[in-house]
Amino acid sequence: xxxxxxxxxxxxxxxxxxxxxxxxxxxxxxxxxxxxxxxxxxxxxxxxxxxxxxxxxxxxxxxxxxxxxxxxxxxxxxxxxxxxxxxxxxxxxxxxxxxxxxxxxxxxxxxxxxxxxxxxxxxxxxxxxxxxxxxxxxxxxxxxxxxxxxxxxxxxxxxxxxxxxxxxxxxxxxxxxxxxxxxxxxxxxxxxxxxxxxxxxx
Numbered sequence: 001x002x003x004x005x006x007x008x009x010x011x012x013x014x015x016x017x018x019x020x021x022x023x024x025x026x027x028x029x030x031x032x033x034x035x036x037x038x039x040x041x042x043x044x045x046x047x048x049x050x051x052x053x054x055x056x057x058x059x060x061x062x063x064x065x066x067x068x069x070x071x072x073x074x075x076x077x078x079x080x081x082x083x084x085x086x087x088x089x090x091x092x093x094x095x096x097x098x099x100x101x102x103x104x105x106x107x108x109x110x111x112x113x114x115x116x117x118x119x120x121x122x123x124x125x126x127x128x129x130x131x132x133x134x135x136x137x138x139x140x141x142x143x144x145x146x147x148x149x150x151x152x153x154x155x156x157x158x159x160x161x162x163x164x165x166x167x168x169x170x171x172x173x174x175x176x177x178x179x180x181x182x183x184x185x186x187x188x189x190x191x192x193x194x195x196x197x198x199x200x201x202x
Contacts, residue, residue, distance in 0.1 A: 011035050027048065127150045149198060
């Protein structure tokens with residue numbers, strides 16, 4: 001198993017990690033240009049994240065076909081990535097307090113980004129993303145067809161409540177997080193037993 005450190009914001013961060021001997025990093029297209037190719041290529045293992053979370057968090061929207069450009073520019077600039085993550089349509093609530101809409105998120109991921117993969121990465125190192133909460137149909141499809149997949153929708157779950165000051169609310173969030181981890185572990189174990197090991201699980 002190889003662990004990739006994320007959250008590398010700029011050149012100073014990257015330089016510090018190199019000095020500490022950190023070998024593996026996960027960066028998005030924006031961070032790639034902030035760090036610079038001269039430093040990026042000094043890491044033994046680099047993976048390219050999609051930037052979907054940045055778009056969702058900063059622009060409050062889902063990725064679309066126009067967001068392929070930043071990824072393509074980076075792939076065309078450097079061929080040294082271990083893999084790159086397909087942008088995923090992070091579900092947005094129907095309304096304030098509403099339930100997320102997962103309809104077509106996996107479908108749009110494949111139909112938009114596989115074209116870019118074929119044109120800009122003949123080695124096909126792309127990783128499709130299945131979102132926690134989506135239909136198992138797509139999880140099974142990725143597992144069987146590509147033998148590689150990413151699990152999306154985890155940031156808000158694992159980081160949710162880390163700034164919560166109310167102890168009771170924080171305790172509830174911790175319980176909810178533990179339950180998600182338990183369910184995810186059970187789900188992946190079931191798929192592993194049914195289909196065998198995936199070549200890559202991100």
